[in-house]
Amino acid sequence: ETAGRVSLSPLCPLSVLLSHRVTRVPSELLSQSVLLSHRATCHPRAEELQGQRWVPFSREEISAFQSQPMAEMWQRCARRVTEAIERVVEFAKRLRGFLQLSQHDQIVLLKAGAMEVVLVRMCRAFDAATRSVLFEGKLAGPELFRSLGCPELVASIFDFAQSLSALRCSESELAMLSALVLLNAGRPCLQDRPRVARLQGHLDVAFRLLLRRTRREGLLARLPAPGRLRALCSQHLEQVQAFRRLHPGGLPAAFPPLYRELFAPDPADGPAGTR
Numbered sequence: 001e002t003a004g005r006v007s008l009s010p011l012c013p014l015s016v017l018l019s020h021r022v023t024r025v026p027s028e029l030l031s032q033s034v035l036l037s038h039r040a041t042c043h044p045r046a047e048e049l050q051g052q053r054w055v056p057f058s059r060e061e062i063s064a065f066q067s068q069p070m071a072e073m074w075q076r077c078a079r080r081v082t083e084a085i086e087r088v089v090e091f092a093k094r095l096r097g098f099l100q101l102s103q104h105d106q107i108v109l110l111k112a113g114a115m116e117v118v119l120v121r122m123c124r125a126f127d128a129a130t131r132s133v134l135f136e137g138k139l140a141g142p143e144l145f146r147s148l149g150c151p152e153l154v155a156s157i158f159d160f161a162q163s164l165s166a167l168r169c170s171e172s173e174l175a176m177l178s179a180l181v182l183l184n185a186g187r188p189c190l191q192d193r194p195r196v197a198r199l200q201g202h203l204d205v206a207f208r209l210l211l212r213r214t215r216r217e218g219l220l221a222r223l224p225a226p227g228r229l230r231a232l233c234s235q236h237l238e239q240v241q242a243f244r245r246l247h248p249g250g251l252p253a254a255f256p257p258l259y260r261e262l263f264a265p266d267p268a269d270g271p272a273g274t275r
């Protein structure tokens, strides 16, 4: 019998039975630890989202954003992407087994999945009623991002946020979704694919049991197809390349180094994920 599991032999007096803490199955412990990692690395925190009255930007504030030079707005948003990705890296490091992978595989999984997790997390701060997202403290519609010069990408990002928020996922569901986006054994260039597949398998079982416990099995069929996230991220990479072409000499130094590493790697550094 493993330590802590109550022995159910008939000889076991009630006092012993009652003295043990509640016995949780490993998968419930796993989804609980993923939820804690998610809560600790999301911004804003769930309680802030509930409490906060979401105020929309005024017309003047929106036109101020729209008259920002393109490079300024890109740097402003790139900083927020970078902050969000740093929190996703912290989330990954807290996932059971992630830090035991080789650093090469950790980097491959993060390069491929971090932005996808940011886009999943975005739905937490998305208001479906006004089709707007919390940006720098207030609610912003797609028109606020006009000066980025990539209206299709912005529209796809909002469509994705809209469809995900329509599923009204709980924090636990978003936590498990994010963990499964990251620990994806299908990512190219992995060295120890079977090891990632084992971690992914444990998360998959834990997610299905969570959905069964909460009578939300129907969610699986309604989740956006994984291809949609991938398409969004490749659209994003195209836009970064387009932006770089507009600004020869590489991304301005004002872009965070992590952003440059993830989205505008210097060709001299070799193919993505192999450094």
Ligand SMILES: N#Cc1cc2c(cc1C(F)(C(F)(F)F)C(F)(F)F)CC[C@H]1N(C(=O)[C@H]3CC[C@H](C(=O)O)CC3)CC[C@@]21S(=O)(=O)c1ccc(F)cc1
Binding pocket: 041, 042, 043, 044, 074, 076, 077, 078, 079, 080, 081, 083, 084, 087, 118, 119, 121, 122, 125, 133, 134, 135, 142, 145, 148, 150, 153, 154, 155, 157, 158, 236, 237, 239, 240
């Ligand atoms: N630069 C940017 C950029 C920045 C962002 C997104 C997309 C881009 C690009 F798609 C662009 F610009 F083209 F639209 C880009 F660049 F990626 F291509 C989507 C995720 C957003 N985001 C978030 O919603 C996070 C989610 C996680 C959350 C947390 O940490 O828990 C914090 C807030 C991070 C940055 C942010 S944003 O808020 O600047 C934003 C920008 C445009 C838009 F249409 C909607 C939002």
